Amino acid sequence: xxxxxxxxxxxxxxxQLHQIAQEKGVDASLVRAAxxxxxxxxPSPDMGDLAFPLFPFAKVLRTSPQNIAQEIVKRLKxxxxxxxxxxxxxxxxxxxxxxxxxxxxxxxxxVCAEGDEYGHTDLFEGKRMMVEFSCPNTNKPLHxxxxxxxxxxxxxxxxxxxxxxxxEKVNLINNRGIHICKSMLAYQKxxxxxxxxxxxxxxxxxxxxxxxxxxAWEKEDPSALIQAQQMLRKWEEGxxxxxxxxxxxxxxxxxxIEETYRKTGVSFDSYYYESDTxxxxxxxxxxxxxxxxxxxxxxxxxxxxxxxIKLDKKVLLRKDGTSLYLTQDIGTAxxxxxxxxxxxxxxxxxxxxxxxxxxxxxxxxxxxxQWAGNLYHLSYGMVNLPEGKMKxxxxxxxxxxxLIASLTAMAKDEIIAKxxxxxxxxxxxVSEKIARGALxxxxxxxxxxxxxxxxxxxxxxxxxxxxxxLQYMGARISSMLAKWEVMKDEYGDVPxxxxxxxxxxxxxxxxxxxxxPSLVAQAAREYNPSIITSFLYDLSRTFSRYYHDHAVxxxxxxxxxxxxxxxVTMVLQVLKNAYALVGIPxxxxx
RNA sequence: GCGCCAAUAGCUCAGCUGGAUAGAGCAACAGCCUUCUAAGCUGUGGGUCUCAGGUUCGAAUCCUGAUUGGCGUACCA
Numbered sequence: 001x002x003x004x005x006x007x008x009x010x011x012x013x014x015x016q017l018h019q020i021a022q023e024k025g026v027d028a029s030l031v032r033a034a035x036x037x038x039x040x041x042x043p044s045p046d047m048g049d050l051a052f053p054l055f056p057f058a059k060v061l062r063t064s065p066q067n068i069a070q071e072i073v074k075r076l077k078x079x080x081x082x083x084x085x086x087x088x089x090x091x092x093x094x095x096x097x098x099x100x101x102x103x104x105x106x107x108x109x110x111v112c113a114e115g116d117e118y119g120h121t122d123l124f125e126g127k128r129m130m131v132e133f134s135c136p137n138t139n140k141p142l143h144x145x146x147x148x149x150x151x152x153x154x155x156x157x158x159x160x161x162x163x164x165x166x167x168e169k170v171n172l173i174n175n176r177g178i179h180i181c182k183s184m185l186a187y188q189k190x191x192x193x194x195x196x197x198x199x200x201x202x203x204x205x206x207x208x209x210x211x212x213x214x215x216a217w218e219k220e221d222p223s224a225l226i227q228a229q230q231m232l233r234k235w236e237e238g239x240x241x242x243x244x245x246x247x248x249x250x251x252x253x254x255x256x257i258e259e260t261y262r263k264t265g266v267s268f269d270s271y272y273y274e275s276d277t278x279x280x281x282x283x284x285x286x287x288x289x290x291x292x293x294x295x296x297x298x299x300x301x302x303x304x305x306x307x308x309i310k311l312d313k314k315v316l317l318r319k320d321g322t323s324l325y326l327t328q329d330i331g332t333a334x335x336x337x338x339x340x341x342x343x344x345x346x347x348x349x350x351x352x353x354x355x356x357x358x359x360x361x362x363x364x365x366x367x368x369x370q371w372a373g374n375l376y377h378l379s380y381g382m383v384n385l386p387e388g389k390m391k392x393x394x395x396x397x398x399x400x401x402x403l404i405a406s407l408t409a410m411a412k413d414e415i416i417a418k419x420x421x422x423x424x425x426x427x428x429x430v431s432e433k434i435a436r437g438a439l440x441x442x443x444x445x446x447x448x449x450x451x452x453x454x455x456x457x458x459x460x461x462x463x464x465x466x467x468x469x470l471q472y473m474g475a476r477i478s479s480m481l482a483k484w485e486v487m488k489d490e491y492g493d494v495p496x497x498x499x500x501x502x503x504x505x506x507x508x509x510x511x512x513x514x515x516x517p518s519l520v521a522q523a524a525r526e527y528n529p530s531i532i533t534s535f536l537y538d539l540s541r542t543f544s545r546y547y548h549d550h551a552v553x554x555x556x557x558x559x560x561x562x563x564x565x566x567x568v569t570m571v572l573q574v575l576k577n578a579y580a581l582v583g584i585p586x587x588x589x590x
Numbered sequence: 591g592c593g594c595c596a597a598u599a600g601c602u603c604a605g606c607u608g609g610a611u612a613g614a615g616c617a618a619c620a621g622c623c624u625u626c627u628a629a630g631c632u633g634u635g636g637g638u639c640u641c642a643g644g645u646u647c648g649a650a651u652c653c654u655g656a657u658u659g660g661c662g663u664a665c666c667a
């Protein structure tokens with residue numbers, strides 16, 4: 001809608017530019033060649049809403065941008081339906097005040113009608129998009145790095161859906177390999193048969209405990225690694241005892257991880273297991289060898305030459321015939337496309353694996369899969385701590401469950417400190433939702449592609465630019481609207497008069513509401529949830545100032561109250577719709 | 591060595607396809623709760639946008655080079 005308003009003014013001004021050119025005997029194509037007319041926002045609202053810089057046309061029209069602005073204004077004033085008050089030449093810019101009341105009126109209709117879907121676009125209509133994320137190992141619990149991955153994957157999936165894509169969220173469980181055997185071996189040796197039930201330790205943490213135990217043992221006993229390799233061979237042979245232990249421990253880990261998913265609001269449409277896909281990868285490589293796409297080295301390992309993409313050579317299958325990470329991923333991709341033919345597949349994986357995906361996509365293309373061109377690596381940056389990198393050896397890895405638990409406890413303390421226990425209802429539920437919102441917001445604020453520093457103290461603070469701040473705005477509006485419900489019968493006869501919404505912040509809020517759909521589309525095009533989080537913060541901050549300065553339910557007139565309630569209702573709807581895209585639970589009360 | 595990425599306030603981050611005096615939060619300081627929840631609001635201080643060139647009417651933004659940092663370049667994942 002805002003888009004239409006922009007287009008409307010842009011077309012009007014372009015028309016005038018061409019007319020001026022014509023009168024000066026300048027060819028229209030020269031004006032076009034000078035560049036497209038840019039539509040900007042003004043530095044401050046009292047200078048108008050839209051700004052059209054006219055620098056590019058100065059040369060072809062052989063006059064200053066200032067003169068062009070004046071000239072266009074003069075002409076536009078003659079144009080039918082253009083209010084002279086809406087034009088403000090400002091030096092080399094031509095600024096425009098848009099018709100906010102009219103915008104508000106039509107917004108009110110669409111926000112009301114579309115509700116939770118207001119802002120959704122048809123950008124990806126008819127597209128089947130698969131999103132892979134999380135992909136945990138089954139030898140330890142989730143840590144902070146996974147949380148960023150999960151937050152991005154989950155959010156992107158929602159954003160794509162909001163643009164009408166059909167989305168399949170997939171998880172790939174890394175449940176095989178030497179690292180898995182290590183925790184199994186240590187468990188066999190040192191556990192005395194303890195289980196999550198007997199020990200009271202969450203399954204993933206219990207397995208993780210033995211992964212750590214292995215590392216200690218390996219230092220004392222040089223045969224540890226050999227034993228682990230032996231176990232891997234036994235696993236590949238399907239040894240009953242090993243398979244049994246493997247199944248049991250995998251189950252513990254996955255159940256534990258799924259509990260963490262529930263707490264962070266993460267879910268999947270389907271799970272893939274590397275133990276199921278690695279043989280398909282292997283077969284595909286062998287077929288590629290037959291077809292002459294790959295070659296066999298002297299030691300009988302299989303390679304691909306990456307000269308085409310200016311890279312080195314890469315191993316696809318070990319000399320003993322066992323498969324690698326790349327081998328598995330090839331199998332997984334093929335299997336996925338068979339099961340759920342996608343138009344695109346987005347891998348949410350850390351930037352350190354950029355090289356891997358470059359090679360993967362290339363190999364799949366070489367193998368002749370048409371869809372290889374529709375694979376995309378959404379490469380996100382590392383999560384570091386203020387002291388530097390997380391290092392498991394130094395025990396600085398931030399455990400996901402611990403972090404969530406302390407955030408939840410903090411939220412609960414805050415509710416109690418503010419004496420809000422009665423109002424919030426289920427205090428544990430609300431605390432958990434505040435923690436989840438705080439975490440997701442913190443993780444989604446920076447651009448996904450950039451490395452970020454996770455400051456635990458800061459993430460735990462609920463003041464300032466944080467998830468709880470955003471939730472608080474939603475709760476405050478909800479509380480206002482609850483009061484309105486009680487009094488609204490007396491206002492049934494009062495019409496909505498948007499021209500009463502004339503203070504600066506009201507105009508700003510209306511523009512933001514109007515802008516929302518274009519941001520939903522932008523976030524999808526760029527695979528970038530931080531577009532949504534920064535919008536949320538802007539909207540909340542503006543609203544916060546607004547309701548602080550202007551009474552909604554105690555407005556000076558009945559008409560003003562009705563107009564403001566309508567505005568506030570729209571703000572709440574947009575907030576809710578935005579929360580939903582970035583994993584911030586909506587709270588009616590907090 | 592080579593490749594990819596980043597560098598903006600003391601710290602953490604925004605800054606749209608180049609456009610008007612570069613913005614937030616935290617931290618510091620000063621105000622605001624008989625008034626719709628103070629998880630809030632307002633104000634003050636704080637910047638040679640790493641450096642050097644270039645393109646342009648105009649560069650934090652684009653190009654080149656340098657510096658610093660991160661990641662990768664494994665028959666690990």
